[in-house]
Amino acid sequence: MLILSQLSGLLSAIIIFLIFVFLIFEMLPLLMRVDLLQFVNSNWSPSNGSYGLWPMVAGSIWVVVGAVAIAAPLGIAVAIFNVWYAPYIISSILQVVLALLAGIPSVVFGLWGLQVLVPKINIVQPPGLSVLAGIFILAIMILPTAALLSDATLRSLPKSYMQGAMALGIGRWAAIRHILLPAASTNLIGAIVLQVGRAIGETMAVLMVMGNALQIPTDIFDPARTLTSHMALEMAYASGDHRRALFLTGFLILLIVTTLVLFSVWLGRRQNYENR
Amino acid sequence: MKIGNVKEKIATLFFWITSLAVIVVLLLIVGDLLIKGYALLSIDYFIQPPRQAGLSGGISSLLVGTMVLVVLAIMIAFPISLGTAILLQQFSQKYHHFTNFIRISLDVLAGVPSIVFGLFGLKLFSEVLGLGWSILSGSLTLTCMILPLTIIGTEQGLRSASCKYGCCCEALSVSQWGALWNVLLPAAAPSILAGLLLALGRCFAESAAVMFTAGAVTQMPTSIFDSSRALAYHIYIMAIEVPGGTPHAYTASLVLVVLITGINIIVNLVTYYLLKRNVQE
Numbered sequence: 033m034l035i036l037s038q039l040s041g042l043l044s045a046i047i048i049f050l051i052f053v054f055l056i057f058e059m060l061p062l063l064m065r066v067d068l069l070q071f072v073n074s075n076w077s078p079s080n081g082s083y084g085l086w087p088m089v090a091g092s093i094w095v096v097v098g099a100v101a102i103a104a105p106l107g108i109a110v111a112i113f114n115v116w117y118a119p120y121i122i123s124s125i126l127q128v129v130l131a132l133l134a135g136i137p138s139v140v141f142g143l144w145g146l147q148v149l150v151p152k153i154n155i156v157q158p159p160g161l162s163v164l165a166g167i168f169i170l171a172i173m174i175l176p177t178a179a180l181l182s183d184a185t186l187r188s189l190p191k192s193y194m195q196g197a198m199a200l201g202i203g204r205w206a207a208i209r210h211i212l213l214p215a216a217s218t219n220l221i222g223a224i225v226l227q228v229g230r231a232i233g234e235t236m237a238v239l240m241v242m243g244n245a246l247q248i249p250t251d252i253f254d255p256a257r258t259l260t261s262h263m264a265l266e267m268a269y270a271s272g273d274h275r276r277a278l279f280l281t282g283f284l285i286l287l288i289v290t291t292l293v294l295f296s297v298w299l300g301r302r303q304n305y306e307n308r
Numbered sequence: 309m310k311i312g313n314v315k316e317k318i319a320t321l322f323f324w325i326t327s328l329a330v331i332v333v334l335l336l337i338v339g340d341l342l343i344k345g346y347a348l349l350s351i352d353y354f355i356q357p358p359r360q361a362g363l364s365g366g367i368s369s370l371l372v373g374t375m376v377l378v379v380l381a382i383m384i385a386f387p388i389s390l391g392t393a394i395l396l397q398q399f400s401q402k403y404h405h406f407t408n409f410i411r412i413s414l415d416v417l418a419g420v421p422s423i424v425f426g427l428f429g430l431k432l433f434s435e436v437l438g439l440g441w442s443i444l445s446g447s448l449t450l451t452c453m454i455l456p457l458t459i460i461g462t463e464q465g466l467r468s469a470s471c472k473y474g475c476c477c478e479a480l481s482v483s484q485w486g487a488l489w490n491v492l493l494p495a496a497a498p499s500i501l502a503g504l505l506l507a508l509g510r511c512f513a514e515s516a517a518v519m520f521t522a523g524a525v526t527q528m529p530t531s532i533f534d535s536s537r538a539l540a541y542h543i544y545i546m547a548i549e550v551p552g553g554t555p556h557a558y559t560a561s562l563v564l565v566v567l568i569t570g571i572n573i574i575v576n577l578v579t580y581y582l583l584k585r586n587v588q589e
Contacts, residue, residue: 033485034399040391041406044459045413047452051420054431110330113323126331128576133334135572137513139543140561144337146547147344147554172337175330203312205319226419233421235516236544260423260516267427267520282427286420293419297412 055283062276071280076246078266078274085281090248091163091256095238096231098167098252099174103231104224106171107178112208114179115186116194127183134176142240145169150241157253161243164252169237174227181223185216218303222296229292232285235260259285338565345562348555353563358526361550362542367560369528373536377443377522378511380532381450382504385458388451390500393462394488397470418456422517425453429521441535446522453517454507461503465496468586502578509571512564515540539564 066083074084110130114123145165154160189212197207213220235258243255244265257265263278270278356366392410400407429449439445469492477487493500515538523535524545537545543560546553 037391037395037399038403038406040388041395041410043388044392044417044455045410047455048413048417048420050432051424051428051452054428054436055424058431106326106330109323110327113327117320117323118327126327129331129335131576132569132572133338135509135513135568136338136565137515137540137543137561137568139515139540139547140341140565141337143543143547143554143557143561144341147558148337148340172334176334179330203316205316206312208319229419230421233419233423235421235423236540240544240548260421263423263427264516264519267430279427279431282424286424289419289421289424290416293416294412297415 051286055279055286058279059276059283062273062280078270078277081273083273083277083280085259085262085277085284087246087248088257088259088262088281089284091242092232092258092260094163094249094252094256095166095170095242095258096228098163099170099231100224100228102167102171103175103178104227107175107227108182108220110175110179111182111186114183116204116208116212127180130176130180130183134180138173138234138237139240141169141173142237145237145241153253159243159255161241161255162253163242163249163256165241166238166256166258167252169241170231170234173234173237174231177230178223178227181226182220185219185223186212188219189216218299222299222303225292225296225299229289229296232292233260233289235264239264341558341561341565344555345558345560348559349562353559357528358542362526362546362553362556363550367539367542367563369526370537370539370542371563373443373522373529373534374512374539376529376532377446377450377518377536377538378508380443380447381454381511382458382508384447384451385454385507386504389455389458389462389503392455392459393466396459396463397466398484398488414456414459417452420453422453422514425449425517426520428452429517434521439533441521441523441525442533443522443529443536444532446518446536446538447532449517449521450511450514453514454510457507457510458503461506462496462500465499465503466492468499469493469495498578498582502575502582505571505575505578509568509575512568512571513540514538515544519544 062083071083071085073086074082076082076084076087110126114126118126145168149168150160150162150165152160153162153165193211193215194207197211198204202211238258239261242257242261244257244261245255246257247254249256259281263281266274267278353366354371355368357369358367359365395403396407396410426449429445429452433439433445433448434441437445439448473491473495474487477491482491518538519541522538524537524541525535526537527534529536539560543557543564546557546560550556
């Protein structure tokens with residue numbers, strides 16, 4: 033019995049190991065053959081054998097930074113409201129609604145963005161399919177999870193902090209601002225780092241609303257392509273070195289996300305250690 | 309003191325307005341989908357297979373394919389997550405380093421984007437194992453993706469059962485495995501179920517991980533080695549690749565959102581029931 037249990041436990045570790053191994057093996061022949069700088073300073077043109085990933089990296093950075101800059105403060109604000117301002121009934125309803133919204137598929141948000149948001153942006157400045165649309169949709173998508181995670185973090189703070197502040201006659205906002213948020217800051221940052229990881233990995237919604245042009249975006253009304261939508265778009269018909277370059281893109285994302293996750297785990301452990 | 313009071317008032321107002329605005333915006337989006345999706349909804353939509361690239365007919369074969377895809381993924385994930393959860397919960401002190409290592413692997417696995425799972429599934433299941441574009445290949449990919457979720461859910465259920473009954477079992481000198489099978493697992497069953505249902509919802513919502521592994525065929529699947537298009541991927545295809553497919557994409561979205569929300573509401577009810585039972589005891 034114990035052996036079975038250990039084997040199944042090992043399986044998760046094996047899967048993550050295999051993911052790394054397969055992606056590395058698939059892209060290694062290309063990586064050995066070409067100059068590494070080529071991925072940074074050339075264009076993406078598989079038929080000419082050049083595989084510059086910079087436009088996609090730039091596209092990903094634009095949307096992810098934009099989306100997290102909107103969703104993180106709003107998510108924390110909703111969580112603060114939920115934990116310390118909302119009456120019990122409202123906060124329990126809010127929690128359920130957020131949990132339900134977090135379950136809505138990304139393609140559905142993408143569809144809404146494509147049909148409602150993109151035409152509106154198009155009026156302001158064509159073509160509408162743009163970095164801005166991607167930022168908006170991504171922010172809306174990660175907001176519920178960001179709020180729920182921050183909510184859990186804030187709720188795990190010792191009750192005595194707020195009670196002590198109230199007993200001293202400190203106002204609610206002053207207590208939150210100067211006592212509770214600083215106490216939760218490390219874990220809140222950890223929660224946001226996880227959301228950054230999710231935003232980088234999100235594929236279908238940004239694929240639908242960003243226009244996927246192969247260019248480095250210069251402002252938020254430009255269409256752009258992210259690393260993830262790049263894979264989704266070209267994987268179906270890619271072969272040879274083209275395919276290897278796409279696996280390299282996947283490996284790049286995996287590396288970034290894994291780093292973020294490990295950073296967030298490290299933050300959490302450090303916080304636990306300090307709280308002891 | 310005056311300024312402090314004003315600040316407090318402003319902060320309170322700010323948090324009320326922001327939170328309600330966020331919720332209203334999110335609900336408006338869902339409302340928009342429900343209204344636009346309702347137009348094409350009929351009984352026929354559920355019992356007809358798609359015709360003319362999805363522009364007429366319904367989604368019957370896709371529903372069947374997606375159900376099989378998702379249920380198979382959960383069925384494969386269940387024993388694995390049970391085993392892992394038992395290891396993490398019951399033997400964490402005995403095998404401290406091993407369980408710590410597994411926990412970190414789970415954190416990393418939970419962070420891997422679904423499109424990367426798609427690439428991995430395409431390489432391992434479809435090509436190396438020779439499953440091609442098939443439901444089985446898609447299910448296995450989904451299993452890898454949901455494992456962290458089901459394992460953590462199962463472990464939490466076991467932990468709360470163990471908090472309640474663990475000491476009693478030890479006091480009665482029931483063996484560890486005897487206690488596990490006869491006391492802890494039955495007590496943990498509802499919360500394990502909730503975890504699996506949550507993962508079920510995630511699988512239904514997934515499109516990036518299955519587009520390269522389960523394929524895009526719309527015929528009624530006859531075995532798990534047939535390719536079948538997932539419902540979420542169908543929405544993408546109708547919205548982007550089929551001209552004039554938008555109304556159909558909306559209807560499929562409505563079906564999918566209702567399905568997933570229904571599952572999540574059941575999860576919430578189970579969790580609520582568990583909380584209430586714990587409080588009463």
